Amino acid sequence: MITPRRGATALVLSALLALAACGGGGGSGAAGPAPEPGLPRRLAEQATADGAFAHLQELQRIADAHGGNRASGTPGFDASVDYVAGRLREAGYRVDTPSFPFDTFAVDAQTLTVAGAPGPAVTALSYSPATPPGGVTAPLVAAPDTPADPTPGCEASDYANLPARGAVVLVRRGSCTFTQKQQVAAEAGAAAVLVGNNAPGPLGGTLGSVAEGRLPTGGLLQPDFDGLLPRVGTPVTLVLATRSATQTTRNVIAQTTTGRPDEVVMSGAHLDSVPEGPGINDNGSGSSAQLELALRLGGAPAVTNAVRFAWWGAEEEGLLGSTNYVQTLTPEARRDIAVLLNSDMLASPNPGYLVYDGDDSDREGAPPGPAGSDAIERTLTQALGATGVQPRGTDFDGRSDYGPFIAAGVPSGGLFTGAEEVKTAEDAALWGGQAGAPYDRCYHQACDNLANIDRVALDRMLDTLAVGIGTYAVDLGGPNGVPTREQRQTR
Numbered sequence: 001m002i003t004p005r006r007g008a009t010a011l012v013l014s015a016l017l018a019l020a021a022c023g024g025g026g027g028s029g030a031a032g033p034a035p036e037p038g039l040p041r042r043l044a045e046q047a048t049a050d051g052a053f054a055h056l057q058e059l060q061r062i063a064d065a066h067g068g069n070r071a072s073g074t075p076g077f078d079a080s081v082d083y084v085a086g087r088l089r090e091a092g093y094r095v096d097t098p099s100f101p102f103d104t105f106a107v108d109a110q111t112l113t114v115a116g117a118p119g120p121a122v123t124a125l126s127y128s129p130a131t132p133p134g135g136v137t138a139p140l141v142a143a144p145d146t147p148a149d150p151t152p153g154c155e156a157s158d159y160a161n162l163p164a165r166g167a168v169v170l171v172r173r174g175s176c177t178f179t180q181k182q183q184v185a186a187e188a189g190a191a192a193v194l195v196g197n198n199a200p201g202p203l204g205g206t207l208g209s210v211a212e213g214r215l216p217t218g219g220l221l222q223p224d225f226d227g228l229l230p231r232v233g234t235p236v237t238l239v240l241a242t243r244s245a246t247q248t249t250r251n252v253i254a255q256t257t258t259g260r261p262d263e264v265v266m267s268g269a270h271l272d273s274v275p276e277g278p279g280i281n282d283n284g285s286g287s288s289a290q291l292e293l294a295l296r297l298g299g300a301p302a303v304t305n306a307v308r309f310a311w312w313g314a315e316e317e318g319l320l321g322s323t324n325y326v327q328t329l330t331p332e333a334r335r336d337i338a339v340l341l342n343s344d345m346l347a348s349p350n351p352g353y354l355v356y357d358g359d360d361s362d363r364e365g366a367p368p369g370p371a372g373s374d375a376i377e378r379t380l381t382q383a384l385g386a387t388g389v390q391p392r393g394t395d396f397d398g399r400s401d402y403g404p405f406i407a408a409g410v411p412s413g414g415l416f417t418g419a420e421e422v423k424t425a426e427d428a429a430l431w432g433g434q435a436g437a438p439y440d441r442c443y444h445q446a447c448d449n450l451a452n453i454d455r456v457a458l459d460r461m462l463d464t465l466a467v468g469i470g471t472y473a474v475d476l477g478g479p480n481g482v483p484t485r486e487q488r489q490t491r
């Protein structure tokens, strides 16, 4: 589960075409044993919280042995991949660990000195190159910032008559990207860029990627920027001590050798932690539940539809593993995915019992998921209800790996026991636990360890996921059927 960014807009979804009807999976079965109608119940009985907890203990051991975390790009993540992939191969799965690049960025220091005196606060834009040791010292130059030029610092001509070479240029935010503004300034020979906000509040932003970062670029509050504009020609020293790198990490993808490969039931959980802790609830819990189910199902079960499990890398860096996966599938391969079930944080210590709101019946945040997401929500809600709790909906707010699948039109759903949000009195009346306290008080912290797991919640969510996977692996039709391959509107 990633942290919501302030002011971030909800996941943008394209309008969905209403489907006239949701039929069954249809088609002839693939080679292999006849599908086992009792599979959902058998899986739920055989997969145990003890089994999932044993995987959590292994993930904790891995974190302990590798600096306390399992973040993508670190040895703790690689050891997590090796553990999961190894167990799956033993169980007869076809396993791939496709790698993909991702950018990292950190800031050690960011200061601005104006004519030798401390200047206003400056915030390095993401992927800003670092200034040299000691910073850049140069005079201020301001890109045209008048009503007559509504595109400040967006064109080379903006600097045609200015002493921009070697300077620190002041540029107002707006009308083109930060990336373009620093690109244009770089071509004019500037040494660094200060972007001033055009609205109240801090200016946070990104240059897009390590590869696109050309000049050290910092952001200023609007009043600070306006205060510097009259001081053109004044020498300033800008220190942006940043560290950027392009690293490589992996997903784990495992598929049954049985079942239709063009009607795939997919289950995904992110395997990486944040750097701050071992990530046992977020998301060792989803990863371990899914591994327990995969091992109980086995690589060659009696199913109608193939089952594909994914353990994503770099979720905590911005859903990068799932995004890379969806983007690199062909349109045909995207259409092969009938269902995506997302498991992110399934054993929060002050648990909620949440199912993603596929039909948007809660009328909150994001619109409904792609057609079929409503049926997935019903399947999971009924299964979770059968474990003895009354589930509630939760918005597809874009904070986990269903995001790229929904954007591609794949029917999606999933389970969640809550992160840093506070449990309400109403929630506590429904589920017990502590009202007024977070669902997970150790969210993204070092204390997200084995002691941060609610085993009752883990057990309930494991059973629910078992029923979800088992139901659709046997039959995509039935009372909670999802669109067939011909009906799916993937893109």
Ligand SMILES: [Zn+2]
Residues within 6 Å of the ligand: 001, 002, 003, 274, 282, 316, 444
């Ligand atoms: Zn998280």
